[in-house]
Amino acid sequence: METSNNSIADAVRPLPKDMSHHFSDVTKARAPSRMKEFYKYFLIPNIGQLAGGLPSASLFPFDTLEAQTARPDRWTPTPNYPDPDGTLSSRLAATSISNPTVASHVVVPHDAPTSDPRKKIDLATALQYGQADGYPPLLSFVREFTRDYLHPNVPYKGGPEVIFTVGSTDGMSKTLEVFSNVWVEGKNDIRERPGLLCEVFMYANVLTQAQPRGIQPVPIEMDDGGMLPYGPGSLEDVLANWDHSKGKRPHLLYTVTMGHNPTSGVLSLERRKELYSICSKYDVIIIEDDPYWYLQYPSAAVEEAKARNLPIPEPKIANTLEKKSGYEYLDSLAPSFLSIDVDGRVVRLDTFSKTVAPGCRMGWITSSPSICERILRVSETGTQQPSGFAQVVIAETIMGPQPEASAAFAARSAKDRATFSGWKMEGWVRWLAGLRGQYERRMNRMSKILEEHAYQLKQSTPMRGSDSDWGVITKTQLYDFKWPRGGMFLWLHMRFETHPLWKAAGSRGNLIDGVALSTALMIFLTRKPYLVLVSPGLMFSATDKIRRERGWAYYRLCFAAESEENVDSCSLRFGEGVQRFWRIKNVKELEALLDDDAQSQSQSQSQRRTQDDDGAQLVNLGSWMGC
Structure with missing residues (x-):
């Protein structure tokens, strides 16, 4: 009955619109790979393979691929909704295994007896040349997860399609190639220069990908709720008042909507609808980069209010859509x-x-079938599909051995069998929930410690003996922040204007400005006894103008890479370091930090050290690499 209802609902949905007018010239010219056209014949049972230049699978130097893998209930999840009194947290603690080191043994056989490519998980197929859209068993699982559980409400007929990538960086690179022509300054008309709509603070690696293609960043203002749809500097404002002398009106928008990098916000469904309406009005493609979608923190608003002695906010339902996945x-x-x-x-x-x-x-891209088909053509002559080793291990871990393979595997010794059945869909979702729990607890620990160091208290010395029992206590704010609603980062707004050396005259005739203080503090924190490294907001500013005007006023701190215990010590050292930095009143002491930074930048990367002779380790709260 459910399948019948789904078919009826799909019949009344509109077809996705044709977006081919946005394709680049190269994308329009791409044809299917002639070699890949033969792959459909490879699936014929018992076919004699004389066509393809494939090495013999019997000569692969691997008989099996084996690993010890985690059980899906290794980590304790956190409540799906606000839990002010901790009742739900206590119940969830009982759903995890008592020993997190308990593991299962995964064995990928050389040959699986099944002929169904969607169930055939073995080395003979995974390590062979394959289709560019992905390894069939894992692609089938990810496609089901994406369409039926993660996005069950896609409103166009037929639903979206899925294609594998070599990670999100590769996915972004291919998306830019599909939707943008290369523009070269001095060679091409300025009116043809493409643009990329983005938040004022964004994941910087995307700019590095876009700029060699001549794509200019077009920053959109944002607030705590994400990109602004309306108002000064908003998406509507920028598109409605576009100056064509600066290039083509942008038709690409890039955003990280859940656990935004670097600001950690989560875009609400209401805000999404407003932004989508504007994109539809101006015919803009939305590139939604969501590596942190499963890291949304219901406890953040409640814990923030409790830490600041504010009223507990009313819980908000994030997903009000009708169709559900079946997993709370x-x-x-x-x-x-x-x-x-x-x-x-x-x-x-x-x-x-x-x-x-x-x-x-x-990774994988989810989009309309026509867009995925164009991306497939890019993959066919480029990366093709991800590593067969990675695909088959993940497939075996999540899906488990298929029925035919299980029967063959049963003949092995009890030690080799190890009763592994795979996570399946339920286990995969449970694993994701457990990961959210791990990171949410780290987020809360860091936020609580930073709350305790956000202000500096100072008691003035009485001027007269008669006033010895009296003193004036001043309270200086050093930084402010919102507890992260998602993701892996905490976005800290530094109040450098309260520093004693703000706008002080330097010894070289310069003024100590925000950039100087931001750089000096970052260097100061890498020294003993603090030994923490943060990412400056300058790195995430979409343009030079934003860097100069406000990028220096922010730091991004990552609470994901360190253990829960190390998050405590690192956060404490950061807070103490900021407190000590605000006591620097000598310009020369601050300039010495800047001079040291300039000198270190002249050294090669191989000469830089992150560990002192006595073993004291510099801890990276910035996590610059990869995120």
């Missing part, structure tokens, strides 16, 4: 732009980097 955890999360994509203009980037490991170099 997934249904509690703010939904993707795909859930309101009636036009078929959303290109979503997902990755296994944050849910499994970055070294997998695996």
Whole structure:
């Protein structure tokens, strides 16, 4: 009955709009790979393979691929909704295994007896040349997860398609190639220069990808709720008042909507609808990069209010869409732009980097079938599909051995069998919920400690003996922040204007400005006894103008990379370091830090040290690499 209802609902949905007018010239010219056209014949049972230049699978130097893998209930999840009194947290603690080191044994056989490519998980197929859209068993699982559980409300007929990438960076690179022509200054007309709409603070690596293609960043103002749809500097304002002498009106928008990098916000469904309406009006493609979608923190607003002695806010339902996945955890999360994509203009980037490991170099794109088909053509003559080793290990871990393979595996010794059945869909969702719990607890620990160091208290010395029992206590704010609503980062607004040396005259005739204080503090924190490294907001500013005007006023702190215990000590050292930095009143002491930074930048990367002779380790709260 449910399948019948789904068919009826799909019949009344609109077809996705044709977006081919946005394709680049090269994209329009791409044809299917002639070699890949033969792959459909490879699936014929018992076919004699004389066509393809494939090495013999019997000569692969691997008989099996084996690993010890975590159980999906290794980590304790956190409540899906605010839990002021901790009742739900106590119940959830009982759903996790008592020993987190308990593991299962995974064995990928050389040959699996099944002929169904969607169930055939073995080395003979995974390590062979394959289709560019992905390894069939894992692609089938990810496609089901994406369409039926993660995005069950996509409103266009037929639903979205899925194609594998070599991680989100690769996915972004291919998306830019599909939707933008290369523009060269001095060679091409300025009126043809492409642009990329983005938040004023954004993931900087995307700019590095876009700029060699001549794509100019077009920053949009944002608030605590994310990108602004209306008002000065908003998406509507920028598009409605576009100056064509600066280039083509942008038709690409890039955003990280859940656990925004670097500001950690989560874009609400209401805000998404407003932004989508504007994108539809001005015919803009939405590139939704969501590596942190599963990291949304219901406790943040409550814990923030409790820490600041504010009224506990009323809980808000993030997902008000009608169709649900059947998993409370997934249904509690703010939904993707795909859930309101009636036009078929959303290109979503997902990755296994944050849910499994970055070294997998695996991700996937979800979009309309016509857009995925064009991206497939790019992959066919480029990366093709991700590493077969990574794909088959993840497939075996999540899906488990298939029935035919299980029967063959049963003949092995009890030690080798190890009763592994795979996570399946339920286990995969449970694993994601447990990861959210791990990171949410780290977020709360860092935020609580930073709250305690946000102000500096100072008692003045009485001027007269008769006033010895009296003193004036001044309270100076050093920084402010919102507790992260998602993601892996805390976005700290530094109040450098309260520093004693703000706008002080330097010894070289210069003024000590925000850039100087921001750089000096970052260097100061890398010294003993603090030994923490943060990412400056300058790195995430979309343009030079934003860097000069306000980028220096922010730091991004990552609470994900360190253990829960180390998050405590690192956060404490950071807070103490900021407190001590605000006591620097000598300009020369601050300038010495800046001079040291300039000198260190002249050294090669190989000469830089992160560990002192006595073993004191510099801890990276910035986590610059990969995120």
